[in-house]
Amino acid sequence: MRDAIAKYLVLALATGLFLTPFPAQAGAEVNSTFLYSLANFHGKVPYSDVRVRVDRSRGEVYVVDRGIVRVFNENGMEFFWFGDNPELESIYDLAVDEKGDLFLLSFDLSHPEDPKYYLIQCNYRGDVKAKRKLTNLPAEFSRFFPNYMYYRDGRFLFLSSAKMQVVVTDRDGAFRKGYDLAEILEIPGKDRPNTEIFGFNLDAEGNMLFTVPVLFRAYVVSQEGKTVASFGKAGSAPGMFGVVSGIAKDDQGNYLVVERLRSVVMVFDKEFRFQREFGYRGDKPANLIRPNEVAVGNAGKLYVTQVRNKGVSVFSVTND
Amino acid sequence: MKVAKVTLLAVLAALVAVGVATTAYSFHSGGVAECGGCHSMHSPAAGGTFLLVGTDQSSACLTCHEHAGDTGPASYHISTAPGDMPAGTAPLQRTPGGDFGWLKKDYTFVVRGTTINEDGDTHGHNIIAADFGYAVDGVNAAAPGGTFPSAQLACNSCHDPHGKYRRLVGGTVATTGAPIKASGSYTAATNEPDGTGAVGVYRLLAGAGYTKDGITFTGVPAAKVPSSYNRTEAATQTRVAYGVATTGGHNAWGTWCGTCHTGMHSSGNYVHPIDQGVGSSIATIYGQYVKSGDMTGVAASSFSSLTPFSTNSSDYTVLAGLAQNNDSQLGGPATSDQVNCMSCHRAHASGWEFGLRWNMEGEFMTYNSLFPGTDTTPTVPQFARGRLGAETQAAYYDRPVTKFASYQRVLCNKCHAQD
Known part of the structure; x- marks a missing residue:
């Protein structure tokens, strides 16, 4: 009898182990529908790997590609572009404030041995209003060189994805706070050179969401610099992390995580x-x-970037 | 009953392991990586092969080795996404092999009334990676000096994607034997074989018996590289320590490249010698040459990563000692050290035609103490070749112009001093 119980226990655990890579589904059903690709009057814009920013208060979508910013309306049609003014330098990222002013993260690579970056404030046409450098950076951020920028409630957040460092500034670019995300995640020094962020975003509460593909993990870190949560497991089955990249949290509280290897967007509930x-x-x-x-x-x-000139695909993701 | 208990423990252990798997992975670790990193059992690329996650072999590699959003050299990235290198800017990666992004950099310029188009295809090995915009070589139907078809060129033409070649404790290279414990490319003691396991060969390169499209490699070349290798050389150089190993599954560097470029190898062909000792005259010149017009150098500090050479040693610990990125090992060649293909070319791609490490299409690399550019030296477009000065500097891995003479002649002179 005891043998039989032990056998059933083994069977149950083995079944559990088999099912572990396929996390249980629960909660409201999530639906996704492809809507369209961003387009202009020539058809789909054949983008490959671009930066997309959404100004939700105005319903406008900005795409940064090779230093040029194209602006699309809520239906995905391009209606304006800028970026050919040398004063704008090489535009890499963009954020919009409450008033509709545009802020560009731009690089000056004219001296490769000493690259520089600027925070450039523009009006809605891309005309320069002010050009600033980040100031008062403490010593540990003296070599900081960001490649992502976000704006939230009067502050800018800059990220260096390779160094896993974040700098928060005021509207004038003056340093206010810094985070060493690698330190927060307690990544050993020997592993840091090959550990980087592939996807980053802010949620409505100001938490930092990011993915680290070599850890097969997504993280939520608060403004206080505490790891609120982390999730993800290595694998190739649905819901598993191969090479994870972009991440965002939608209005329903879903976490949307890009999985490059299987070319999918995974949806996780709150x-x-x-x-x-x-x-x-x-x-x-x-x-x-x-x-x-x-x-x-x-x-x-949901706006999704990709390669092979497949453009920016727009999906509708809803909870029933 | 005992069997059931043991099985129960094993299952529990497995469950715990699944739950706490948070270790960072370096993916290849000198050998075959996780299968799921490149192949998908149930959702491979439609129309692809081998259940790969990319449309083709190289696209599978670039899924990890190219990352949009880079601002400079980053870790293991070997290609810059198009969005990160707009017109007038250079590709961002600075690996010793070079950034494949240069293949997408076409330049058009006018010299003495004639419009010249410098096709990006000429800048290196045209791997085919459809997902990432890399297409077949538009100029050469086959490898120059050989028969390998350009239409088949991919990362796995030179690298064994499964990394089966390993260096055993005895120094020989084989595809079987002790398990591979780590990469053999880097300089730490853990990157050498010992009683616990073998290490992978340099950069997972193809070894003896590796066959692709009609060509078969006969050995792997020896080298070591600092673990931080993708970096600007604005301040200090990155030295790859190429070695000379010809036994136990090894080949000299020129012989290895000559597997595809047979007619380019100096064995039996009237071309520039390779895999040969530089001799006393060249070694002396290399040591003395600083820049055009300046022969005041000393051998102990004469190394240039724009003109590297093979150290005549098959001892990987010797090579590991030389592979530095802090300018602590800048000794020039001894008479028995060898010139190899990499002395002049980058393995992946470069900012110049034929994957060369410097611009050979004109007599001057610098002009009037400036890096030639359409902005910096507009009166001499034959040296700028459609680039901005900053692009030229980037092609030299960001070195300051003061590292060169005011009118620097091409770096053939590093060994031949005809300037």
Whole structure:
């Protein structure tokens, strides 16, 4: 009898182990629908790996590609572009403040041995209003060189994804706070050179969301610099992390995580339980080819960047 | 009953392991990586092969080795995304092998009334990676000096994606034997074979018996590189310590490249010698040459990563000692040290035609103490070749112009001093 119980226990645990890579689905059903690709009057804009920013208060979408900013309306049609003014330097990222002023993260690479970056304030046409450098950076951030920029409540947040460092400044670019995310995650010094962030975003509460592909993990770090949560497991089954990249949190509280290897966007609920995934590699409109970044828009819209000139795909992600 | 208990413990242990797997991974670790990193059992690329996650072999590699959003050299990235290198800016990576992004840099310029197009295809090895915009070489149908078809060129033409070649404790290279414990490319003691395991060969390169599209490699070359190798050389140089190993599954560097570029190797061909000792005259010149017009150098500090050479040693610990990125090992060649293909070319791609480490398409690398550019030296477009001065500097891995003479002649002179 005891043998039989032990055998059943083994069987139950083995079954549990088998199912572990497929996290349980729970909560409201998540639906995703492909809507369209960003386009202009020539058709789909054949973007590959670009930066997308959404100004939700105005319903406008900004795409930064090779130093040029193109602006799309809420229906995904381009209506304006700028970036050819040398005063703007090489534009790499963009944020919009409450008044509609544009702020550019721009690089001056004219001296490769001493590259520089600027925070450039523009009006809605891309005309320069002010050009600033970050100031008062403490010694530990003296070599800081950001490649992502965000604006929230009067402050800018800059990220160096390779160094895993974050700098928060005021509107004038003066240092206010810094984070060493590698230190927060307690990554050993020997592993730091090969440990970097592939996807980053802010949620509505100001938490920092980011993915570290070599750790097969996504993290939520508070403004206080505490790891609020982390999730993800290495693997190639649905919901598992191969090479994870972009991350965002939508208005329903879902976490949206890009998985490059399987070319999908995975949806996790607010408890980090895997719900579903969509995309998959292919040439059909709803397919994706090595997606990279995601940006959340209004009415459940999700903007997904990818390669092979497949453009920026726009999906609707909703909870029933 | 006992069997059941043991099985129960094993299952519990496995469950715990699944739950706490948070260790960082270096992925290749000198050998075959996680299968799921490159292959997908249930959702491979449609129309692809081998259940790869990319449309083709190189696209699978670039899924990790290219990352949009880079601002400079970053870790293991060997290609710059197009969005990160707009017109007028150079690719960002500074690996010794070079950034494949240069293949996408076409330049058009006018010299004495003639419009010249410098096709990016000429800048290196044209790997085919459809997902990332890398297409077949538009000029050469086959490897120059050989028959390997350009239409098949991919990362796995030179690198064994499964990393089966390993260096055993005895120094020989084989595809079987002790398990591979780590990369053999780097300089730490842990990157050498010992009683616990073998190490991978340098950069997972193809070894004896590795066959692709009609060509078969006969050995792997020896080298060591600092673990921080993708970096600007604005302040200090990155020295790859190439070695000379020809036994136990090894080949000299020139022989290895000659597997595809047979007609380029000096064995039996009237071309520049390779895999040969530089001799006393060249060694002396290399040691003395600082820049055009300046022969006041000393051998102990004469190394230039723009003109590297093979140290005549098959001892990986010797090579590890030389592979530095802090300018602590800048000794020039001894007479028995060898010139190899890498002395002039980068393995992946460079800012110049034919993957060369410097611009050979004109007599001057610098002009009037400036890096030639359409902005810096507009009166001499033959030296700028459609680039901005900053692009030229980037092609030299960001060195300051003061490292060169005011009118620097091409670096053939590092060994031949005809300037």
